[in-house]
Amino acid sequence: MTNQSVIFFDIDGTLLTHEKELPASTKEAIFKLKELGHEVAIATGRAPFMFEDIREELDIRTFVSYNGQYVVLNGEVIYANPLNIPALERLTEKALLNRHPVVFMDHEDMKANVPEHAYIRESIETLKINHFPTHDPNYYKGRDLYQSLLFCPEGEEKQYEQEFAEFDFVRWHPVSVDILPKGGSKAIGIEKIVERLGFPKERQYAFGDGLNDLEMLSAIENSVAMGNAEDRVKKAAKHVTKSVEDNGILHGLQMVGLL
Structure with a gap:
């Protein structure tokens, strides 16, 4: 395994452009990595059912989903960290009073607690x-x-952060926030995979661009932030590549010597 590495890729803003397109250079680079014997995995905040098409197109069977809460290695679930349901029920009651919708998500589907809301449509459609x-x-x-x-609009999640210590709140859209188990992160999900695969720290790589990538980029020795990432994310990474629209994945893989 001395010449092989494991590389984790975020999806939105990393593998996919902001128009949700997969650059041809990125697809070619992924398959070249696999040809060279490297392990390629996804680490995303998305639910498993939200990126089945990407896994199929890139032939990837190992992934960290839900920001580390649902982890699959070669098609097998190896780690699951569910939310505290009593606390979520209390949060939902408070959110209803504030007219803040909530969407519940498991590994197969997602359901809203209200029939329709502009914020749900606006964010999910992106x-x-x-x-x-x-x-x-x-x-x-x-x-x-x-x-x-x-x-909820930016800033209004603060009241939930103060009241519900059972959860972490990570904003991913101007009107939407992820609710995660306290302390859960992509970094923990990745740890579950590398424990099984046995890759040393110097053979672990990660690419990301968002606030939910901070822990991952800080924990992985060979971390790469996309050029389109916020400054805070770039500071957490060891390297910074070009933007996703500017062949950032290919450039980053060449920069760290994997291609």
């Missing part, structure tokens, strides 16, 4: 996926949920 949450206010009952979405 992902350009085939799934859209339908209405089921009781979806949280009797099942494991790995992430929820709280829909």
Whole structure:
């Protein structure tokens, strides 16, 4: 394994452009990595059902989803960290009073606690996926949920952060925030995979651009921030490549010597 590495890629703003397109140079680079014997994996905040097409197109069977809460190695679930349901129920009650919708998410589907809301449509549509949450206010009952979405304008999540210590809140859209188990992160999900695969720290790589990549980029020795990332994200990474639209993945892989 001395010449092989494991490389984790975020999706939105990293593998995919802001128009949700996969650059040809990125696809070619991924398959070249695989030809060279490297392990290629995804590390995303998305639900598993939100990137089935990408996994199929790139022939990837190992991934960290829900920002580390649902981890699959070669098609097998090896780690799952569900939300605290009683606390989520209390949060949902408060959110209803504030007219802030909530979407419940497990590994198979997502359901909204309200029939319709502009914030849900506005944010989910930016992902350009085939799934859209339908209405089921009781979806949280009797099942494991790995992430929820709280829909509110920037700054209004502070009240939830102060009251619900069971969760971490990570904003991914001007009107939407991820609700995660406290302390959960992509870094923890990645750790579960590399423990199984046995790659040393110097053979671990990660590419990302968002605030939910901070822990991953800080923890991985050979981390690469995209050129389109915020300054805070770039500072967390060891390297900074070009933007996703400017063949950033290919450039970054060449920069760190993998291609």
